[in-house]
Amino acid sequence: MPGKQMQRLEVDGKFFRSGGERVFLKMVTYGPFPEPRPDVLADDREQMRMIAAAGFNAVRIYGVPDRELLDVARDAGLWVFAGLAWEYWCDFISKPALYSKAQLDLTDGLKNWGDHDALAGVFVANEIPADMVRWMGVRKVCHALEDLIASGKSCRPELLFAYANFPTTEFLEPANADFTAMNIYLEQREDFAGYLPRLHNVAGDRPVLLTEFGLDTRSHGESAQSEAMAWAVQESLLAGMAGLTVYAWSDHWLNRGVLMEDWAFGLNDREGNPKPALRELAGVLPEKKTPEAALQMADWPMFSVVVCTHNGGSRMHACLSSLQALDYPSYEVIVVDDGSTDDTAEVVAGFDNVQLIRIE
Template sequence: MEALCVDGKFFRAGGSRIAVRAVTYGPFPGGWPEDFSTDFQGIAAAGFNALRLYEMPTRNLLDAALAHGLRVMGGLKWPQAVDFLKDERILASAKVSLAEALRPLEDHPALAAVFVANEVPADLVRWMGPVKVRKALESVITLGKELRPGLLWCYGNYPSTEYLEPENADFTAFNVYLEDEGAFRKYLRRLHHIAGDRPVMISEFGLDSRRNGLERQAETLAWGIRAMREEGTAGLTIYAWSDRWWNAGLEVKDWDFGLVDRDGRPKPALPAVAKAFAVKPPITPDAKISVIVCTRNGRPRIGACLKALEKQSLSAHEVIVVDDGSSDGTAGLVEKQFPGAILIRLEPSGLSAARNAGAEAATGEFVAFTDDDCEPDRDWLAGLATAFAKGWDGVGGPNLPPPPKDAVEAVVAAAPGAPSHVMLDDEEAEHLPGCNIAVRRTAYFDIGGFDPQFKTAGDDVDFCWRLRDKGYRLGFAPTAFVWHHRRPALRGYLRQQIGYGKAEALLIAKHPRRFTSNGDAKWEGFVYSGGPVRAVEGSIIYYGQMGLAGYQGVVDRMQPLRPLDTRFDNLLSRTQLDLVSNLQPRIRAWFRCRGWWRPAKSHDDSSGLGPGIEFSLWSANGASREDFLEDLLAQGWQPGESSGTWDVEKSGTRILLAAERGDGGGRSVLARVWGTVPSALGQFRKRN
């Protein structure tokens, strides 16, 4: 069995792209069964190709999985539902457990990935601090990659901590339980943006048949599988194989999420899942897309671009290469090696003029643009066609840096200033970079194409603004990506940023209302820079009042940058990245408006009240955090702000509560108080 790898927004095994179809397995009352054959045979027969566990597998389990063609995603089991940062021994013990669990498994081919944790409770994340928790999870992933670099590593996240994505995870994994198909699809589209460049995997999706009925469970899983396929997720996980479940030291008897019941008998959901897996992928809408590649002295790189266009799953209506005055023999290479491409030769005229020349020659209903330093994914055109079928006037997708070959490439990939899309919401774009944009031919000529004054950059920004000013709408196709090679040297990268600054000066002159007095673009939407959306120092997080919002995320206007590739994460690379990250905005600002860039003041996400007084309230009968909050509200305490770091306040005193969860029925509620400790909390402790 070949190793599972990341391939852009998808997974790959060997030379083939693979959609992961997993089911959760265990933990069971009494531990693992003596013989896995019956279960694994049924799992494979239903169309699954992977298992997700909540503990690390034994070698016997892996051997049985391999015999049935199943990959295994293990889970590191450790106390994640307590304040694990207060006692450093907890995290240290988890890392020791990981090393001990991996040692006997050696390089077993069935082990594909490891979840380092699963759903750290939102109230505890807020209690410990989101950035600190994220860094703790990242430290476990870092250790795992050092021990087993051939495995994929991730964290099992969920909507209540959207902001907790580890920057060094290999893919984004989310547990999502939504019973409405429309709402589920909308959230899948959101996850593509949270993931940034990474694949999206739904790591839990299911429905309790005890409360909802057997038939509704079957129907929900069927449309869930269809939605996950059509919305471009790289993998999905059905929760769960069996109704038998063991959690927090107890057998769970009031949930029935399984595809088989407690006696191992198939429920209607099992054949429904098998049938949904067997459905062929949707047919790509028929679309005549003319692809235009503009180049100047692109001989070293244009061959890879055109070869990628030849391998498209949806063939281009035509490929037009516009040679904008090359002097390195680019035109000759295209004529000799790619006779099927239409070649247009120009005197040096600039990027916008070249794009207009290509569009004038195009005969397709749609014109798509990419650059000579890009290699479109094989499903690029198919993804654009699917997006156009939804009624958008223009569409585009991500541009991803390929895995760096050396430290300099890694630094440039993580540096600021890369082409980025700007989203008004999870589907409609305000801006799409010119290296991955397509538009209806009628709309293109209605606005007059690209403005020739933009010779090297800025043309796509002006183009998108004019499209939207005319009432045209831009859609985002999250899996229609291109591999975009960045500048191979730091000097070339900085020269590019100078060019961007000069182009922005032209944009300011043409669109002054879209810029601040300091020369910064006034985007209406959220700027995506490729890294996963995550809490960083200064992030503003929407928790909801008293931290009870079901969907809690970062509300900043810009996505964090891509992380530095772990293979090249060393002191020299970090120093170089810090240097160019400081130079880039200053250089760009100088050539944009002859002014020096000043960093914006960050939001302080601390309470501003000092450390506070901390203590715990033990409840033998399992009184919850919500129970305490309800009593406080009844006594006149008021909820804090939705982005605040406390729950309730009264007469200058503020309180934050979080619940620690362990085995058994008891529960410990942690309290942090700024001000006078209310006597009510002491009364709660005595009463419970």
């Protein structure tokens, strides 16, 4: 039985919204896996069911999806973020055939699977090496990413598009991306929490989605991974991130065709057994449904919103209506009217709990 149709994911200010409600994106990376697929990962439907049961609401894949995977993700209630697979780690500026193929693959792919309701968005590239960015030129690389995003939007405007960046090249931010996407591997809580506010400066008025975060259990142990998952969720919510992506679902991992056996970032080991980190996440993720989930209303400080205007009566009603719709327990609205001769004062008088200061 097919699952019910998924509501599209949309940008809502600094966050995401679906079906009229804000959503905190809880994503886990899925694959790429070696072929033939290990027996413990052979059934995508069962894996999607397990991912959803742990409290995730999305999966990130590093290639184009087939419709069967999108179907089983939808049946589990999971959004899918796809990745455009092309040779972005090479000099695609001096070898335009690489870039042309990426453009063609993107538009052809979106025509084939872009209409699926489980597909939420597409990353047009992932972590272009810093030395290659400087070799090719920052502006040229950024323009190339922007052109890919523009092509994707022209084909499927209902989808979200972004470039999955990393701190070394945080300056590489496509202007037309729907959100800022950043892969972060800061292993100490203080470093992680200290870096997140900077991402709001990078993003401006767009959402910030952490598109990779994980801890290698071979190097750090399963207990440290479990602890890191817990504080990463909490710090992401406290810093106003739009979502967090855990890297990765399984220790089975293929990187550019090479089987990676020296790392173990998975929430499940190679035998398919869940690690403590998965149990930790399953205990906290289901209740973290909105971006406000980590905030205690009683702890929020009082603040003032000051609206300065001169003859802004035609816009004042919409402005004050939006301010009164704020979901916040303790704030005041002050309108400073700098000698208006229109109906500003009358409009303000129609709102309760709004203070008007008139300057003649």
